[in-house]
Amino acid sequence: MVDDKLRTPGAVRDAERWTAHNYHPLPVVISSAEGAWLTDVDGRRYLDCLAGYSALNFGHRHPQLIAAAHAQLDRLTLTSRAFIHDQFADFCRELAELCGKDLVLPMNTGAEAVETGIKVARKWGYQVKGVAAGQANIVVAEGNFHGRTTTIVSFSTDEDARADFGPYTPGFTVVPYGDLDALTAAINENTVAVLLEPIQGEQGVVVPPEGYLPGVRQVCTERNVLFIADEIQSGLGRTGATFACDHEGVVPDMYLLGKALGGGIVPVSAVAANADVLGVLKPGQHGSTFGGNPLACAVAIEVVRLLATGEFQRRSAELGERLRAGLEGLLGKGLVGVRVRGLWAGLDIDPALMSGREACERLAARGVLAKDTHGSTIRLAPPLVITEEEIDLAVAQLAEVLAG
Known part of the structure; x- marks a missing residue:
């Protein structure tokens, strides 16, 4: 009782x-x-x-995820990224293959994945695209929800999330969601990325107009800008495809993943991109004590395997x-x-x-x-x-x- x-x-x-x-x-x-x-x-x-x-x-x-967690709890739970554990390579390889990308950078929460994507895009802009120091800009959409860190709320248009948390981080241009012309006009020589949710979840499951995501993909390619897809809520099977971008045959330069990746057991997030993007990071420039820990990887490996069947x-x-x-x-x-x-x-x-x-x-x-x-x-x-x-x-x- x-x-x-x-x-x-x-x-x-x-x-x-x-x-x-x-x-x-x-x-x-x-x-x-x-x-x-x-x-x-x-x-x-x-x-x-x-x-x-x-x-x-x-x-x-x-059951499959619980079994993986139990088995890993009996063996090893944390090493930090100072060492390599026996679940790490399998997780990174299998998730990279699911995403069709070269590399994976594991973190913990969705907001961490977004922050990672922002940092990588800026560094790529300076080192690869040649943007002047301190001038990198990222185009985002009205009605976005990417998390609640101080940087992320700086480009939120939700006053509940944003008000009284300033001063705000510069470097973002906000355009109407679904408006390809406005997005295209906002891109300039300092733009390093376009960061979008393929479907805006917090806004009320808002699906963009047909052709919008392919248009974003095209303009990003033409203007040498990274297309970052925040698939933290929309990805990993939720929309009837592995990624929401798949519905229009769009492949972004960078996937931001989280939530379902931890199987409802542990917080797991990740950034997936090719080596010419994620390769800009060098040791000491970004990290996380718990990111990619053995328990997280053991569970997430099974998540990826469940998705790999397509069921x-x-x-x-x-x-x-x-x-x-x-x-x-x-x-x-x-x-x-x-x-x-x-x-x-x-x-x-x-x-x-x-x-x-x-x-x-x-x-x-x-x-x-x-x-x-x-x-x-x-x-x-x-x-x-x-x-x-x-x-x-x-x-x-x-x-x-x-x-x-």
Whole structure:
């Protein structure tokens, strides 16, 4: 029997009492999980339709990933990059092959991968492109979400993420997302990279116009600028392909990866690029104590192997069509906008009906967990192990919420 002091209301109060309020979580206290389902401290079960912002693409406690973690825990967990461990080369090689790139630089979090990409692009600009010292510029998009470090929030257009954290880091030009003409006009002789999310997740799963990503690829090639794709949320099977860029046959110069790469067990991120890009780094110029540690690599190797079969990409594509059909059936019945790519959806609720937060609270009361963003928009990103029946359940519960 669960002790009363651990039950939901008390645990929520304790969290609010002892934690800085940088998040506003739903009042649900999870104690265990399996596959696409979570169980709270009172034994209530919830269908997980967020999957840790895509960190749990393979579901909770995937047996193959848990086995790899257990085996590695019994052998070796950390060496630092001062030494080489026996999981490191396999991870880097297999991820490089999955990405079609020469080299991989492992880190821990998505924000670290983005910071790494920024540093590499600037150094490449000075050493390879010949940009004047201190003048490197990177073009980014409005509505972006690449993390919350001081440099990254410097080019955010979300005032909640940006306000009162200045002075801000220079070296970025912001253009409208999906506007190829504006992006092209922003590139000059000091531009070293274009940094984009192929689909903007935090903004509400915003898919750019068809032809936009190929256009970005073309202009970057023509102007000798690196195309950096932040696939931290959109990559590794989420959209029905290994990478969201794959949907339009686009290959960026640099992939930024994270979230699902750690299998929902440990934080793992990575930058993948060819040697003419990542090769600009020399010893001592960038690093991380925990980046590429043995436990992280052991889990991530299994993640890459799961993706190498193509099974999860196919599941995401096929089940995503079922999700799309169900959600589009709610247009005009409380939903005013639906965007779906694979098992990733952004839903705009009629703001006269309720806020996104209220919708998520009502869904939680019905046993479905989702996340709101930007007022009346909610996001769905269930684990790729979800079934057809579970998708139907989520859509049915959403329909009930919208119906009041």
